[in-house]
Amino acid sequence: MDRERAEKLIAMNRAFKTLRERQKVNLKFYPEVKELAKEVREKRERCVGNQELFEKVVENLRRRSFNVYVASDSEDAISKVLEVVGDEKLVVKSKSNVTKEIGLREELEKKGVKVVETDIGDRLLQILDESPSHPTGPAVHLSVKSIAEQLSKHYGVEIPPDAEKIVEFLRRDIEKSVEETKIGITGANAVTAEGSVVILHNEGNVFEVLSRPEKWIVVTGIEKVYESVEDAVKAAKLQSFYATGEILPSFIEIVSGVARTADIEKRLIEVGKPREVYIILLDNGRSRIANSEFREALYCLGCGNCVANCPAHSVYGEKFSGGRFALLDAFMGEKEALRLCLSCGKCKKNCPMKIDVPGMIRRAREGNELYNFLLSHLRWMNERLRLEILKFLLEFEGRKKD
Numbered sequence: 515m516d517r518e519r520a521e522k523l524i525a526m527n528r529a530f531k532t533l534r535e536r537q538k539v540n541l542k543f544y545p546e547v548k549e550l551a552k553e554v555r556e557k558r559e560r561c562v563g564n565q566e567l568f569e570k571v572v573e574n575l576r577r578r579s580f581n582v583y584v585a586s587d588s589e590d591a592i593s594k595v596l597e598v599v600g601d602e603k604l605v606v607k608s609k610s611n612v613t614k615e616i617g618l619r620e621e622l623e624k625k626g627v628k629v630v631e632t633d634i635g636d637r638l639l640q641i642l643d644e645s646p647s648h649p650t651g652p653a654v655h656l657s658v659k660s661i662a663e664q665l666s667k668h669y670g671v672e673i674p675p676d677a678e679k680i681v682e683f684l685r686r687d688i689e690k691s692v693e694e695t696k697i698g699i700t701g702a703n704a705v706t707a708e709g710s711v712v713i714l715h716n717e718g719n720v721f722e723v724l725s726r727p728e729k730w731i732v733v734t735g736i737e738k739v740y741e742s743v744e745d746a747v748k749a750a751k752l753q754s755f756y757a758t759g760e761i762l763p764s765f766i767e768i769v770s771g772v773a774r775t776a777d778i779e780k781r782l783i784e785v786g787k788p789r790e791v792y793i794i795l796l797d798n799g800r801s802r803i804a805n806s807e808f809r810e811a812l813y814c815l816g817c818g819n820c821v822a823n824c825p826a827h828s829v830y831g832e833k834f835s836g837g838r839f840a841l842l843d844a845f846m847g848e849k850e851a852l853r854l855c856l857s858c859g860k861c862k863k864n865c866p867m868k869i870d871v872p873g874m875i876r877r878a879r880e881g882n883e884l885y886n887f888l889l890s891h892l893r894w895m896n897e898r899l900r901l902e903i904l905k906f907l908l909e910f911e912g913r914k915k916d
């Protein structure tokens with residue numbers, strides 16, 4: 515392990531510790547969280563893989579003038595996005611695990627389309643060419659000092675190591691692309707039986723991405739179906755609490771069609787933007803998983819709390835995505851990393867949906883389980899020791915400089 519890698523892991527673990535402490539404090543203010551989690555789990559059990567509900571969602575989205583497309587795999591989804599993008603050369607995009615799953619940004623860039631991420635964390639990773647370390651806090655492994663240094667180099671101007679100034683600088687830069695583009699791409703946290711799309715965000719950028727360009731493209735998984743907007747909001751509360759420690763995000767967008775007015779003779783007339791909305795519902799193996807022993811992986815809310823509590827991720831970083839995300843990598847063919855899982859159960863214990871990730875990892879990885887268990891612990895102890903030594907040396911150097 516080199517120094518740079520150790521610094522990133524230390525910064526990431528510090529951020530996760532802050533999150534855990536905030537959750538602990540705020541649990542006193544939101545004692546209903548535990549009961550809410552049980553209720554949402556039951557709802558997810560009913561919705562995932564429910565074909566009747568899925569058809570109702572699609573029908574009502576279409577009735578509300580959404581263009582709905584069910585994509586069988588990544589290639590299918592990407593070609594649909596490219597068709598909608600057409601000759602445009604700039605798109606703005608907000609955070610979405612599904613677009614990451616299909617490598618959408620890279621595919622658009624290969625076709626000469628400039629993609630600008632609008633979430634601060636994702637934009638940082640895009641500029642600095644870094645990998646995300648957490649599904650809802652992708653840049654938590656970067657310190658403010660290293661961010662300022664690298665951004666200054668990228669933009670050729672002096673950017674101070676001050677979090678507020680960095681955010682202000684990036685927001686202004688993103689804003690220019692939002693003004694210029696005709697295409698916005700987002701994910702979705704839920705699509706509901708009424709024909710609505712529900713998206714949570716904290717930065718205010720999703721609203722800009724969906725309402726300022728002419729076309730809005732939503733890319734999400736087929737498992738994100740809910741029986742009602744109310745249920746989706748309950749899940750949103752949980753996702754927010756386990757991702758940030760707050761029971762609600764700053765914003766929840768519930769979008770049920772394009773902008774319209776009924777002010778003239780009660781006829782519905784389209785106004786403003788977006789003029790066209792496209793929803794791509796991605797299967798990419800989900801139907802198969804829904805009918806397998808791994809079904810409960812699809813109950814996931816994407817809060818990332820399993821990652822924030824995974825001791826293997828805390829020492830291996832991106833080499834082992836942690837919790838449910840390590841399992842997702844395995845579904846995509848990256849099974850080798852599963853050997854790093856310690857079978858400690860912390861992901862399940864800290865998951866609001868109580869998804870049995872350790873059990874599924876044990877079933878998905880190959881080889882003798884006792885051997886896997888012993889080897890994973892030996893490797894982890896070795897890696898942890900190296901990280902602790904580097905941490906000590908870095909602190910010692912820091913004290914000497916002071």
Ligand code: SF4
Pocket residue numbers: 820823824825826827836837838840854855856857858859860861862871872875
């Ligand atoms: S069981 Fe595996 S994936 Fe879950 S927290 Fe432990 S090491 Fe991480």
Ligand code: SF4
Pocket residue numbers: 756813814815816817818819820821837838861864865866867868869
């Ligand atoms: S598995 Fe659980 S803890 Fe992990 S992201 Fe999904 S809902 Fe959150």
